[in-house]
Amino acid sequence: xxxxQLSVFMENKExxxxxxxxxxxxxxxxxxxxxxxxxxxxxxxxxMVSDPEAGKKALKEKGFMARLTPVLAVDVADEVGQLQVVxxxxxxxxxxxxxxxxxxxxxxxxxxxxxxxxxxEKTQEVLKA
Amino acid sequence: xxxxxxKECMSRDQLQTLQSARLVKLVDRVYHNVEFYRRKMQELGxxxxxxxxxxxxxxLPFTTKADLRDNYPFGLFAxxxxxxxxxxxxxxxxxxxxxxxxxxxxxSVWAECVARAFAQAGLGRDDVIQIAxxxxxxxxxxxxxxxxxxxxxxxxxxxxxxxxxxxTMMKDFGATAIACTPSYLLHIAETLExxxxxxxxxxxxxxxxxxxxxxxxxxxxxxxxxxxAFDIYxxxxxxxxxxxCDCIYHKGLHVNEDHFFPxxxxxxxLAPCAEDETGELAFTTLTKEGIPLLRYRTRDxxxxxxxPCECGRTTARLSRFKGRSDDxxxxxxxNVFPSQVEAALLEMGETxxxxxxxxxRINNLDTLEVQVEVDEAFFFxxxxxxDSLTKKIGHVLQQAIGLAVKVKLxxxxxxxxxxxxxxxxxxxxxxx
Ligand SMILES: [Zn+2]
Numbered sequence: 001x002x003x004x005q006l007s008v009f010m011e012n013k014e015x016x017x018x019x020x021x022x023x024x025x026x027x028x029x030x031x032x033x034x035x036x037x038x039x040x041x042x043x044x045x046x047x048m049v050s051d052p053e054a055g056k057k058a059l060k061e062k063g064f065m066a067r068l069t070p071v072l073a074v075d076v077a078d079e080v081g082q083l084q085v086v087x088x089x090x091x092x093x094x095x096x097x098x099x100x101x102x103x104x105x106x107x108x109x110x111x112x113x114x115x116x117x118x119x120x121e122k123t124q125e126v127l128k129a
Numbered sequence: 130x131x132x133x134x135x136k137e138c139m140s141r142d143q144l145q146t147l148q149s150a151r152l153v154k155l156v157d158r159v160y161h162n163v164e165f166y167r168r169k170m171q172e173l174g175x176x177x178x179x180x181x182x183x184x185x186x187x188x189l190p191f192t193t194k195a196d197l198r199d200n201y202p203f204g205l206f207a208x209x210x211x212x213x214x215x216x217x218x219x220x221x222x223x224x225x226x227x228x229x230x231x232x233x234x235x236x237s238v239w240a241e242c243v244a245r246a247f248a249q250a251g252l253g254r255d256d257v258i259q260i261a262x263x264x265x266x267x268x269x270x271x272x273x274x275x276x277x278x279x280x281x282x283x284x285x286x287x288x289x290x291x292x293x294x295x296x297t298m299m300k301d302f303g304a305t306a307i308a309c310t311p312s313y314l315l316h317i318a319e320t321l322e323x324x325x326x327x328x329x330x331x332x333x334x335x336x337x338x339x340x341x342x343x344x345x346x347x348x349x350x351x352x353x354x355x356x357x358a359f360d361i362y363x364x365x366x367x368x369x370x371x372x373x374c375d376c377i378y379h380k381g382l383h384v385n386e387d388h389f390f391p392x393x394x395x396x397x398x399l400a401p402c403a404e405d406e407t408g409e410l411a412f413t414t415l416t417k418e419g420i421p422l423l424r425y426r427t428r429d430x431x432x433x434x435x436x437p438c439e440c441g442r443t444t445a446r447l448s449r450f451k452g453r454s455d456d457x458x459x460x461x462x463x464n465v466f467p468s469q470v471e472a473a474l475l476e477m478g479e480t481x482x483x484x485x486x487x488x489x490r491i492n493n494l495d496t497l498e499v500q501v502e503v504d505e506a507f508f509f510x511x512x513x514x515x516d517s518l519t520k521k522i523g524h525v526l527q528q529a530i531g532l533a534v535k536v537k538l539x540x541x542x543x544x545x546x547x548x549x550x551x552x553x554x555x556x557x558x559x560x561x
Pocket of ligand 1: 376377378383438439440441442
């Protein structure tokens with residue numbers, strides 16, 4: 001399923017992450033999952049939130065560089081090796097996987113992972129097949 | 130030792146007579162050979178005949194760096210190209226560099242002036258001098274080289290870059306002097322310290338220039354290396370290194386006044402400043418043939434003293450430089466204007482136009498970091514794209530200013546907006 005991810009550019013300096021979380025909490029926006037990728041001077045905070053549009057708006061008002069990025073939310077059975085099956089399918093189709101993080105750790109309804117690839121549409125087709 | 134006692138120690142009266150005669154001839158030459166000056170003088174309603182002596186210099190037009198750029202490349206040359214034996218060009222400017230040309234006589238005057246500077250530092254034919262300025266379009270390397278050869282010293286043309294080899298040769302050749310930028314010399318000193326090599330060197334003097342430095346830094350160099358360090362000043366528009374140099378008393382830089390006439394001007398009104406009053410330094414090249422300049426505004430802020438020096442020289446002395454009347458930075462010997470960074474960023478168009486330049490000196494080498502705010506339209510979720518944007522900005526800036534730049538992407542609105550004159554530079558080098 002295509003979903004909107006909230007991406008925030010953050011300089012690597014103390015307190016920035018807390019400020020993002022605070023801003024979202026103030027706007028009553030719930031964070032379902034979060035991943036932080038870091039480069040030397042800056043990082044990219046990627047989040048699945050209850051209301052991405054409202055989250056973006058709240059963050060921009062506070063001066064953050066935020067945008068919505070389409071990503072795929074993929075449900076996988078909560079069994080050993082299932083994530084790998086999905087990733088292998090994508091790779092074999094010649095699609096480049098940019099990043100992956102988990103949204104829901106699993107349990108009875110299975111797990112959900114967030115995937116960003118070089119071609120989201122094609123990825124969807126590959127996974128349906 | 131005084132290299133040319135007749136010229137460096139003449140009475141102020143004699144000097145004035147010489148300067149007057151040279152100025153009259155100079156004005157006649159530029160009026161007849163340089164369209165730019167003829168037009169400027171006509172606009173001011175003056176003719177060569179109106180300039181009867183050095184006291185008339187204030188009637189003459191000024192020259193700026195922009196005039197050199199506008200007349201790129203050879204527009205201000207006063208002789209046919211067949212008489213130009215060498216050109217140099219200033220580094221670090223986009224497209225149009227400032228180009229200067231030298232006749233055979235200009236080269237020999239230059240070598241004379243630099244020889245005077247080396248002699249002022251107590252050097253002579255028995256010395257082994259390493260020249261560790263860059264050789265090439267930059268005037269530092271070749272300028273110092275010809276001066277040292279003229280002095281009769283044994284010249285080792287090291288250029289810059291290979292500090293290890295420089296240190297080895299300094300020991301093996303028994304080098305007694307070195308000419309380089311002060312920051313590079315500090316770097317060399319640290320390399321020597323690290324290898325416990327200071328006891329094995331014969332160095333006694335260093336002639337440093339091409340970038341601003343403080344009296345503290347000069348003393349630090351002297352203490353580290355157990356040498357005398359001298360400050361040599363020059364700029365390619367006027368000649369290159371050797372326009373002025375300090376003597377063993379370190380009470381200001383003696384100007385080679387028989388060739389370069391200094392004026393100190395109020396930067397706002399351009400009216401002459403009194404002796405010892407700080408203002409902008411301007412030079413008139415009294416003897417230059419290739420590209421003679423009238424009242425060239427250096428933008429360097431200093432003051433001048435005409436009192437005789439303990440060393441016996443009667444030439445005027447410039448005090449330590451106190452900064453600049455424009456926003457030019459000198460980073461690793463390269464002239465950098467914030468406007469160049471701004472223009473390059475705007476032309477590239479993939480960042481916001483808000484930037485901050487942070488100049489620092491780390492391990493005695495100048496560094497330049499440019500912070501750029503991420504622009505909404507060019508903000509990507511992929512780190513790899515941000516990384517390539519960073520690299521691209523770095524490349525564009527290096528092309529524009531001729532220096533390697535560390536680029537740092539910062540969040541929007543983190544660079545301070547100023548209501549008045551925008552602040553684009555933080556210089557942490559603490560030079561003054
Ligand atoms: Zn002196």
